[in-house]
Ligand code: HEC
């Protein structure tokens with residue numbers, strides 16, 4: 001009863017009117033444009049940006065042996081990952097066209113942790129997220145550049161997920177992030193839900209957060225059952241949302257509320 005009441009109140013505050021459908025934007029805007037000035041200042045200063053601690057941790061892990069490992073990432077990709085190509089990192093997720101398999105940057109790193117001689121790390125493993133944050137940070141300033149050729153079927157599935165209504169509040173992602181960017185909700189401006197800042201540091205929870213974790217958090221906000229970590233649905237979300245973010249400069253680690 002109480003839940004129903006607060007749900008209605010929530011919808012009322014939002015003013016739920018839906019018109020048109022324009023999910024792939026001609027000119028996407030980074031979440032950076034929607035955050036408060038103080039948050040922007042935090043992100044802009046590497047000494048103040050709390051996400052930089054995770055970048056440093058990722059760098060340290062990159063150059064050292066993971067627990068139980070016989071090889072370092074740096075053994076194959078040079079000290080500090082200097083052998084990695086930032087333009088190539090900006091193209092993730094990548095898709096194997098013949099099998100339509102999505103490989104996110106995290107998937108690639110999981111496969112690579114096995115190359116170091118340890119068993120595959122779980123998607124929410126802190127060491128994995130730190131490595132992922134460090135690697136994506138190497139591409140900071142590069143433009144998000146997912147190659148969309150031959151992705152129609154996967155993007156259609158992503159769009160389906162993005163436009164489906166979920167949870168008690170019976171809304172879809174697009175209701176907030178396509179129709180209502182700029183609207184205030186719980187003291188924050190709703191953004192277009194782009195992925196160029198991720199992994200990003202969230203002040204609200206005080207943690208670095210991957211794109212897929214952010215999707216789970218929005219589903220929680222919608223009072224819906226989030227898709228499981230490592231699920232194909234979250235991979236489709238990430239692919240779809242990163243295509244929406246094509247052209248935006250990578251900000252990792254962004255700071256967000
Ligand atoms: C034994 C050598 C080896 C080790 C150790 C290794 N990698 Fe890799 N890595 C590769 C190879 C080879 C590729 C090329 C793509 C593929 O076949 O997966 C690659 C690809 C990558 C890519 C994608 C690069 C691109 O341009 O698409 C990233 C990112 C990466 N590795 C990160 C890591 C991290 C982080 C670690 C440590 C956990 C690590 N690698 C350990 C061999 C290694």
Ligand code: HEC
Pocket residue numbers: 030031032034162171172173174175176177185188189190191192193194195197200211214215218219221222237241256
């Ligand atoms: C009721 C409104 C609402 C709905 C519905 C919603 N979100 Fe969000 N979302 C927010 C708010 C508020 C934030 C924090 C401010 C911002 O960055 O937009 C946010 C942030 C995000 C961000 C981070 C953007 C950035 O730059 O940091 C992503 C990505 C995101 N949402 C994805 C989703 C996905 C995927 C769905 C559907 C499963 C969804 N959201 C549904 C309100 C919503």
